[in-house]
Amino acid sequence: MKTRNDLIIATLKLLVSDGGAGQAPEPEDVVEIDNIIDGKLAELNRRQIYFANDPDNFDDEFVDPLAIILANTAAPTFGQPRNPQSQATAESTLRQMKNSNFVPGSSVETDYF
Template sequence: MKSREQLVTRALQKLKVLAAGQSPSAEDYQVVNDDVEPVLSDLSTRNVYPFGDPDQIEDNAFVQLAICLAIASANDFGSPQIDSGLSNEQLRLSTESRLRELTAQTLSGQPLQVDYF
């Protein structure tokens, strides 16, 4: 499991605001941190990835969620482009598709928990 702090830091790295091994400035951290709940809520509302505890992010979705967060915060850092090979829209669609696949794998095939009264 990854933490919210790790998610924000990874998003800042994706934005090229932060180099690997560096700590983010308080201002940069806060800008991205403020977007965590809205981004996760949006993904959940659109049935892309279920909103859960932002302090307990599953490892298999971590990078994709960081990319979504980076795209949402990009304009705040004057970085309209996250990945040089894809437009942000192409990257967002690709990332959301991967998150849907992860959700389908996670939610299917698990036994239903039943509460007995």
């Protein structure tokens, strides 16, 4: 299980703004990424790509594609161009990892016989 901070660090690594080996990232860079997480998670949920039960903890396999999506969103702020192909690939990966019994906006209680 990865935390919100792990997702922020993974995103900053993609943007080459993680402070380098053994260095902490700049606080303003951390805040910049942290400020876009909730909005982007809400967008991904609305588009039925990814639903986060807990916006502060993520299963390990979701961190890399989420970091790519966040990095693509924040790229202009960090002086980098956006990459629509990597965004589409990450979104496709998240769709494929979604449970087959996923019901957006609700949960279904199972009644066992």
